[in-house]
Amino acid sequence: MLRAATRLLRRGGLAAAGVNRIVAESGAPKGSLYHFFPDGKDQIAREALxxxxxxxxARVRERLEPMMGDPAAVVRGFFAMGAEAARRSDYALSCPAGAVALDLEPDDAELRRACDGVFARLADELVAVLAVLPAARRAPFAGLMVSTMQGAYIRARAARSLAPFDEAGEQLALLVPTLRATTTQGNRR
Amino acid sequence: MLRAATRLLRRGGLAAAGVNRIVAESGAPKGSLYHFFPDGKDQIAREALxxxxxxxxARVRERLEPMMGDPAAVVRGFFAMGAEAARRSDYALSCPAGAVALDLEPDDAELRRACDGVFARLADELVAVLAVLPAARRAPFAGLMVSTMQGAYIRARAARSLAPFDEAGEQLALLVPTLRATTTQGNRR
DNA sequence: GCGTTACTAGACCGATCGTTATAGAAACCT
DNA sequence: AGGTTTCTATAACGATCGGTCTAGTAACGC
Structure with missing residues (x-):
């Protein structure tokens, strides 16, 4: 059931993940939804995220850990993962956290935090596989990668093209030598 | 009325831009909606986009054209614009095209193209103000900037922080020297 | 065996969705 | 002024939304 919810969230955000559609697509027992998720839709979305x-x-670590020695390869591999997800679903599936974040009403504090948690978790994983970079550079660069990945999902869907992923991977990989060369004391501003 | 539609699209995507909410918030005559927009919600969304x-x-050109000589300043200025929009709306308003793109059902071909048009238009403008960069580098970098901007909107909203914009601006600005130095024949692959 | 709890089916609620229909007001042409 | 077109108000449509409720079955402790 959470799996069906996740797929619907990835497809069209909160709006597409109606409780009725979730139970319909999951084939799960319809009456038991509010038994396991007493808080309703919000709780489902939170747990799905x-x-x-x-x-x-886990998938990021599994796939990128072997390239830890080559940050540029990590960058390319990361965006290749996004491209693959987009291609395999014919541009239907994006990151659920991104889709939900843009659907949020200002009062959905818990859901907002759940989205933030996804990004934070992802960035942490990237920091781990970017260990070769100077410590002070890792976190901002990981954040940049996460942001760019979200945007690539958006643009890929709009254009029905994988180019945004390739574009992002190639160019952010170009940034790696600069990040390696610059020491902490060499930070701009 | 289109203004109200745009604001609602920026707030929560297609789902938040219900026709009733549009007429309510716009104060516009309620009965005349389908007179001016016979195709209904899709048409409103398309025209709003x-x-x-x-x-x-126009705003991008107006604001970034003065910095055309310094691409790094253009990059920082671009993301500063995003940060300002997010800050002024208390993270409520994002790019409508991004929000709509992630809400799209696969059959909304026209709306998808409308989103793509927004990104293309934006990238074109960025290419124009990045004229100092080598020609072959402009378009991909502009695309990267657009993608990253979309992602920054998402992460800023999720985190309720402007850090993603600063992060993006600072680091993509770091990429500028590399792009300037590399000639066309020096392209990777 | 029985009693209790965990779970499920399905109808049902009011609200809101996008859209259509009807009918009346405003504006315009001559 | 009369007639025609343009626009607006309001009600209503069926569909779907998230959520509740009741009745019932399945599973388990004892």
């Missing part, structure tokens, strides 16, 4: 965070973090 | 594209392109 939390589960997604762990799953995607 | 088209109008937004022109407006944001």
């Amino acid at each position: 939390a589960a997604y965070a762990e799953r995607v973090a | 088209a109008a937004y594209a022109e407006r944001v392109a």
Whole structure:
């Protein structure tokens, strides 16, 4: 059921993940939804996002850990993962956290934090596989990668093209030598 | 009325821009909606996106053209614009095209193209103000900037922080020297 | 066996969705 | 003024939304 919720969230954000559609697509028992998720839709979305965070973090580590010695390869590999997800779903599936974040009403504080948690979890994983970079550079660069990945999902869907992923991977990889060369004391401003 | 539609799209994507909410918030005559927009919600969204594209392109040019000689300043200025929009709306308003793109059902071909048009228009404007860069580098870098901006909107909203904009601006600015130095024949792969 | 709890089916609620229909007011042409 | 077109108000449509409720079955402790 959480799996169906995640897929619908990835497809069209909060709006597409109606409770009726979730139970319909999941084939799960319809009456038991509010038994396991007493708080309703918000709780489903929250837990789906939390589960997604762990799953995607694990996949990132599994796939990028072998390239730890070559940060540029890590960058390219990261965006290749996004491209693959987009291609395999014919541009239907994006990151659920991104889709939800843009659907948020200002009062959905918990859901907002759940989205933030996904990004934070992802950035942490990237920091780990970017260990070769100077310490002070890792976190901002990981954040940049996460942001760019979210945007690439958006643009890829709009253009029905994988170019945004390739574009992002190639160019952010170009940034790696600069990040390696610059020591902490050499930071701009 | 298009203005109200745009604001609602920026706030929460297609789902938040219900026709009733549009007429309510716009104060516009309620009965006349389907007189001016016979195709209904899709048409409103399409025209709102088209109008937004022109407006944001004009603002980008107006604000960044003075810095054309310094691409790094252009980059920082671009993301400062995003940060300002997010800050002024208390993280409520993002790019409508991004929000709509992640809400799209696969059959909304026209709306998808409208989103793509916004990104293309924006990238074109960035290419124009990045004229100092080598020609072959401009378009991909402009695309990267657009993608990263979309992602920064997402992460800023999730984190309720402007850090993603600063992060993006600072680091993409670091990429400028590399792009300037590398000639066309020096392209990787 | 029984009693209790965990779970499920499905109808049902009011609200809101996008859209259409009807009918009346405003504006315009001559 | 009369007639025509343009616009507006309001009600209503069926569909779907998130959520509740009741009745019932399945599973378990004892």
